[in-house]
Amino acid sequence: MKVSFLDLQPVTARQRDELIAAATRVIDRGWFILGEELAAFEREFAAWNGSAFGIGVGTGLDALSLVLRGWREMGLVHAGDEVIVPAHTFIASVLAITEAGLKPVLVEVCEQSFTMDPASPAAAINDRTRVLMPVHLYGQLADMEAIMGLARKHGLLVLEDAAQAHGARLGERRAGTWGDAAAFSFYPGKNLGALGDGGMVTTDDSTLAEVVGALRNYGSKEKYHHQYAGPNSRLDEIQAAFLRAKLPLLDGDNQRRREIAARYGREIVHPEVRLPAVVRGDEGHAWHLFVVRTCRRASLQQHLTANGIGSQIHYPVPPFRQQAYRELFAGIELPLTAALADEVLSLPLSPVMDAGQVAAVIEAVNSWQG
Ligand SMILES: *Cc1c(COP(=O)(O)O)cnc(C)c1O
Numbered sequence: 001m002k003v004s005f006l007d008l009q010p011v012t013a014r015q016r017d018e019l020i021a022a023a024t025r026v027i028d029r030g031w032f033i034l035g036e037e038l039a040a041f042e043r044e045f046a047a048w049n050g051s052a053f054g055i056g057v058g059t060g061l062d063a064l065s066l067v068l069r070g071w072r073e074m075g076l077v078h079a080g081d082e083v084i085v086p087a088h089t090f091i092a093s094v095l096a097i098t099e100a101g102l103k104p105v106l107v108e109v110c111e112q113s114f115t116m117d118p119a120s121p122a123a124a125i126n127d128r129t130r131v132l133m134p135v136h137l138y139g140q141l142a143d144m145e146a147i148m149g150l151a152r153k154h155g156l157l158v159l160e161d162a163a164q165a166h167g168a169r170l171g172e173r174r175a176g177t178w179g180d181a182a183a184f185s186f187y188p189g190k191n192l193g194a195l196g197d198g199g200m201v202t203t204d205d206s207t208l209a210e211v212v213g214a215l216r217n218y219g220s221k222e223k224y225h226h227q228y229a230g231p232n233s234r235l236d237e238i239q240a241a242f243l244r245a246k247l248p249l250l251d252g253d254n255q256r257r258r259e260i261a262a263r264y265g266r267e268i269v270h271p272e273v274r275l276p277a278v279v280r281g282d283e284g285h286a287w288h289l290f291v292v293r294t295c296r297r298a299s300l301q302q303h304l305t306a307n308g309i310g311s312q313i314h315y316p317v318p319p320f321r322q323q324a325y326r327e328l329f330a331g332i333e334l335p336l337t338a339a340l341a342d343e344v345l346s347l348p349l350s351p352v353m354d355a356g357q358v359a360a361v362i363e364a365v366n367s368w369q370g
Pocket residue numbers: 059060061062089090092093135137161163164184185186187197198199
């Protein structure tokens with residue numbers, strides 16, 4: 001049996017008629033930017049998440065950088081200030097910081113959870129530190145109680161990178177409701193994906209919501225009057241309409257992801273394959289990705305490919321080793337981050353996988369001899 005790493009066709013096909021109806025609604029209305037679909041989706045997503053405000057933007061990267069730029073406009077953060085971010089993350093977490101004219105300070109993650117270890121930022125905080133940016137990597141909540149405690153103690157702002165963690169929760173409290181603001185991505189492969197690019201800022205701070213709402217629209221609150229030198233980064237009406245149709249399926253999809261992850265956890269048994277740890281309770285993980293570790297990754301990946309099972313590496317080159325940052329991070333050593341980049345492998349995980357496909361993945365991993 002063939003199992004692709006992620007096939008969005010069957011995910012989208014489940015809602016073919018609703019998505020066509022959503023597109024038709026927008027086409028027939030003839031209003032494509034900053035209209036009622038976006039306003040409704042902002043309200044619906046914020047309410048679903050338990051946030052006071054949602055501001056739809058062009059991408060997850062922009063959601064992150066517009067929060068930082070918003071804090072700069074509000075005078076809370078200044079050019080060159082430091083933002084502490086986990087070194088093991090998707091490059092966008094770091095790009096948002098440099099794009100906002102700030103300095104990323106990379107710290108190692110906790111090896112069990114792959115998320116920010118509150119002990120590492122504690123050592124990195126100095127008088128230029130203004131922001132902590134925990135990343136709920138692979139869908140698992142970072143240790144937000146400890147991180148918020150640290151932030152309050154040192155007077156720091158907290159921006160949650162929740163791009164992979166829509167719906168991860170502790171009790172009723174979801175990812176993106178601990179920090180001063182959060183950024184979500186609706187890139188098609190994310191747990192809630194648009195049919196194109198999209199992103200959202202959530203916050204309970206009405207001032208930040210207003211500033212980000214203006215920033216995304218050329219820095220304008222009133223047409224042709226520009227308070228800030230902002231970019232053009234808005235969530236299209238048609239994407240907002242698609243996302244409104246998809247939001248009601250998100251909790252159920254996350255539940256299905258948890259069931260598949262739990263079965264992988266029970267049935268993948270291989271001495272050389274280390275399974276991901278669940279450290280914030282069952283619902284504290286939205287299982288965007290199921291990431292295993294092995295010292296002989298190339299061999300495992302080859303074996304999976306030979307058995308028709310797709311897999312991917314998130315991420316093969318860490319931000320501190322990227323060409324784009326060869327000067328900024330010159331000479332930095334992050335041994336755990338480097339080891340993870342060499343050892344992590346993501347297995348197929350999608351809410352539409354059936355039991356046979358899940359079994360095929362398990363069997364392929366367990367039969368690996370290398
Ligand atoms: C996807 C992602 C982003 C960026 O979102 P885009 O919508 O692709 O710009 C940021 N951070 C993390 C952790 C992500 O996975």
